[in-house]
Amino acid sequence: MAAEARPGGSLEVISVSDMAKVDPFGAGSNYYLDSSRLNAMYDSLFYSEPKTGKALPQTAESLTADATAQVWTLKVKPDIKFTDGTAYDAAAVKWTWDEHKNPDRRSLVAGAAAAIDRTEVVDPLTLKITLKAPNAAFDRVVASSLAFIPSPSAMQKDPNGFAAKPVGAGPFVLSQWDRDSQMVFTKNPNYWQGPDLPKLDKVIFRVLSDSEQSLNSIAAGRGDLKVSVSATDPAKARDRGLGVQQAPVIVGEAIVFNANKPPFDDPRARKAVALALDPNEINKVAFANQGVPSSSLFPAGSPLVAPDAPPLPTADRVEAQRLLDELAAEGKPLNFTYLLPQNNQATRTGEYIATQLRGFKNITVATEAQAIVTYTNSTRVQRNYQAAMMNWLVSDMEPTAYSYLYSSSPSNFLGFKNPQADAALDQGRRTADPAARQAAYTELARQVAQDVPLWPYQEGRITVYYGKTVAGLLLSNDGVVLMDRLGRRA
Template sequence: MDNAREHPDPARPGARADVPVGRIVRTVVPAVAACLVLGACGGGDTAGKDADTSTVAPGSGGTLTVAMASDMRSMDPFGALSNSYTDNSRLNAVYDSLFWHEAKTGKVMPQIGESLTPDPGNASWTLKLKPDVKFSDGTPYDATAVKFTWDEHAAPARKSYQAGTIAAVKATEVVDPTTLKVTLTGPNANFDHIVASNLSFIVSPTAYRKDPAGFARNPVGAGPYTFKEWTTGDHMTFVKNRGYWQGAAKPYADTVVFKVIQDSTQGLETVYSGGADMKVSVNAEDPVRAGQKGLETKTVTIIGGESIYFNTKRAPFDDVRARRAVHLALDADEVNKISFSGNGTPTHSIFPPESPLVDAGTETVQRTDRAQAQRLLDELAAEGKPLDFTYSIPQNANAQRTAEYIMTSLRALRNISVKIAPMPIAAFQTDIVINKNYQAAMFSYYLSDAEPGLYVNLYSTSPNNYLLYANPTVDRNLDQARTTNDPAQRKAAYTAVAAQLKQDAPLWTYQSSVVTAFHRSTVVGMVLSNDGMVLMDRIGLKG
């Protein structure tokens, strides 16, 4: 899950409304991923032109400038958010990908990985790599390199964000340079989705061993670009990998600059004016505003959303009544009006409304009922436990606005006190994601697939369970969904998970999870995966 919030900083989900320029079309994907909006709204220098340039080959040369809402914590795949739009495009530039999720279908697509197939029973899988791929330092990208990277994810000292994901892997065995045998801790019919979402960025073992501490700021991979420089808080620069495995024609641009522009309005205006070529965003209003300015827009809607996370092992939210009281006191529609100017997509579920993973109408949060909220607060106060907590948020203006609405709504009730604690993004990530040192926190998360996303974020023993939530019914159904090939059984399992989440109230999700890429008409070859990753080997500028 991703905690970097954008609105206007990182990272806020959003939605579209009818706009006067161009059009945006939502397509529901009948697969485990999400839906893709193939919206086309012209370019920053020509208004109103519908276009989808994903199949248009760019010209060679030039500098592609990408506006990003936040800087990265690390450029190695252990300390980066590899399954989040905030980091994955930059990681893809340096490392490329083993596999990726196609947004139109939710299918796992090959890249450096050639195939990933299960043995009967789904307890072991065989990974095949394309032959003769090399890292930019000239060393082989082989099965040994994949094993090395995955072993590092599993090492406790590494504190990898993917520690919960890799826990599903019991052992790996190098069969030959292009073949890795993977034995799982238990059957998993969807392990290929896990790899595509969370384990696709592979490091050069030689470069990593030379300088493990420095690798995070001097990464070496097999991607279309090589790392050149990083000015913290300002920009990263990558240059064309002249030894790229796809040949001299790729990548298309000579240089890619990822420019940090935290303010959403400034980011949009920078793209519109030509100071940047594109931006990937989760701001609710960006699709509308970008369309009005004639920018071309692509949007992916996935599992997750903007939420309040409750630390279920720490007072006061170790008591389910406290969590339910907050659910019942707040209104997702009011948040949408106040924080998103009515342009967002309020929700009552972590699943999109059209999701094939759950029964229609399935909700994961409790609807507004302030009278019942007050009864719960009074009950807690009568036991000497009036609700008093700190609400941690990322440090930006729109997060502050949403938090102030939440604080005002809660303070309108008796026996409750809440303080807002704005934090810089890096400190926020450290406290909530790494140390789990919080009572309640604003948290945005984007899951390209239920597997492994829901498993690693909700399973009781997962190190990525930032809620510290534990429920045996949820565990049992997550196991069932992981092991079955039957869509009906998977749907029943996730519907049961949703029902338990609604009852236990470990998080309050109020805004849908939407990732948008908008760009000028000079950008072509735009392919967006269903977790918001731009495929950097395909994008470039018009010839």
């Protein structure tokens, strides 16, 4: 947005759910729901440039690789302090990344941190990082999943207190939290960028789960902006005269299958569901033809895969029924619960999908909607689900797609295990050459089409829509709004 933000004032952001946790381990730091609030509290080492996905420094000075891309050097900007007065430095980054790897933390981005073999504080502002294997895109890993650094001393001194009053070095401080209602952030008077930033004196994140109410609130001036993944919100927002920014992302909306639990430990069951459904029909009925139907991990025209990369199986009712009959003949008729995040669009889409599946023989489908905090815990932490609807929205294959799909990754909540896919993910990680990355991810697409660990049906778009008085808005590719520059029009 070109408009300059004036200093002062407040702004209200609408969010579909509250945060489960405010520390970077239990919050969704690579997920659009939590990332803007985390940025407000902690700022970001790096963030993704919206148009290119390139990692740009914020609290970091630089992050550079040696010739092997296995050893990286991080430089932190000088004179940054946490709000408890302690130093934001290389030691704080080391402690945070070590804790992401600590299985007792159950970090939601443990898969990203698992790539780190060891770290060494060279001097107060320099951290040497040795990876387990070369990764030419490690700076993107940091921007996406390892960017938020809390005060180690505050977390260690009073973990319970930190859960209510987090200590970071961000542009804002959490001053009030009414659970499941709102979070109020006030300007950090000692922010490292000086007294002119952040622009705002206060930001309120208000919880409103209904997408129509959210749109109506902002159109009526009772809210200022919302980050959304709904396929129908952009057109509706434009019709109401609101501003819209969008970022295309990988995967989009999909059914994810738990390969560690019956019935989807059998790849025939996963393939039967995929073949029974048609992305074009889902788009027509559930999204009023306002979305972009898909049957691929990658958006159309993505440079990450060859144009002839195979899509996932879809829309073959005869073959779907044959597989269902084959499973039933073996005493395994398909019976499962489809887990949904609790909002009106997800419910409509999920019920339509379930209704389509119920039209086949030898299949029984129930739906269950859970509040988003509970749903995230069920899928990504406890992994207590059979199939689930998921908006999987990432700006690059690194690190999230790698950590969700790699066999031994602690973040692989799908239970997907495929040696050829692992080899393709490793190859894509090792190289910065576009042609080599494309070859690797084309092979990955081939393996995913064969095994169907998930079934995308709607291309991903992260959207932010906003009122006309909002200025200084920058939407990073993974859905984070950079809070230091956000404000009102001058």
